[in-house]
Amino acid sequence: MSPNRVLRSPQRRRGARGVVLIDVLIAVVVFAVGVLAVMALQATAVQQSSQAKYRADATMLANALISRMWLTDRQVATLDATFATGGAGYDEWLATVAEALPGAAENPPAVTVDAVPGGPGAPDTARVTVQLRWKPPSSATGDPPNELVMVTQIR
Numbered sequence: 001m002s003p004n005r006v007l008r009s010p011q012r013r014r015g016a017r018g019v020v021l022i023d024v025l026i027a028v029v030v031f032a033v034g035v036l037a038v039m040a041l042q043a044t045a046v047q048q049s050s051q052a053k054y055r056a057d058a059t060m061l062a063n064a065l066i067s068r069m070w071l072t073d074r075q076v077a078t079l080d081a082t083f084a085t086g087g088a089g090y091d092e093w094l095a096t097v098a099e100a101l102p103g104a105a106e107n108p109p110a111v112t113v114d115a116v117p118g119g120p121g122a123p124d125t126a127r128v129t130v131q132l133r134w135k136p137p138s139s140a141t142g143d144p145p146n147e148l149v150m151v152t153q154i155r
Contacts, residue, residue, distance in 0.1 A: 047138060050136065054102070054134055054136060054146065055146075055148065057100050057101060058101060058134065058146075058148040059148060059150070061093070061097050061100060061101070061132060062130040062132060062148065062150040063150075064093070064096075065083065065090075065111065065130060066128060066130065066150070066152055066154075068093070069089075070154060074154050074155065075126075076124055076125075079126045079128065079154065080126075083111055083113065083128075084111050084112060084113045085108075085109075085110050085112070090111055094108065097109055097132065101134035102134055102135060102136055102137055103133075103134045103135030103137075104133065104134045106135070107133035107134065107135060107145045109131055109132045109133065110129075110131045111128070111129070111130050111131070112128070112129045113126050113127070114126070114127045114128075114129075115127075116153065123155075125153055125154060126153065127152075127153050128151070128153070128154055129149065129150070129151045130149070130150045130151075131148070132150075133145040133146065133147050134146055
């Protein structure tokens with residue numbers, strides 16, 4: 001009997017088939033781990049995208065209020081009476097904020113107007129602080145709200 005015939009025995013072939021089965025199982029496990037990793041990456045990307053949208057919306061809302069302030073006579077007293085928290089301009093803007101940002105109704109924004117001395121011969125200017133808070137739907141119950149603070153000076 002030749003040595004080749006001994007290697008081709010049925011017992012030897014069954015053992016080789018078991019090795020191939022183990023190789024296939026390992027390949028399936030590696031593939032499954034890869035697919036799960038891609039799914040987790042996709043979920044994170046969607047969550048970060050929605051967070052970026054809320055931050056952009058908050059920035060646009062703060063800019064809209066400040067733009068309205070620039071259209072007035074820009075006197076500190078006028079800005080404080082109209083646009084600070086509780087003023088008529090603030091109340092109009094607040095409705096827009098509550099529609100655009102989730103959880104903003106439970107975490108209302110705050111707007112403060114402070115007088116900054118203008119120096120010798122110069123009029124006072126107004127330092128405006130707009131603080132927006134929102135809570136995305138995906139956040140946990142105990143998480144603090146997200147926050148954007150914008151400070152600008154109106155002359």
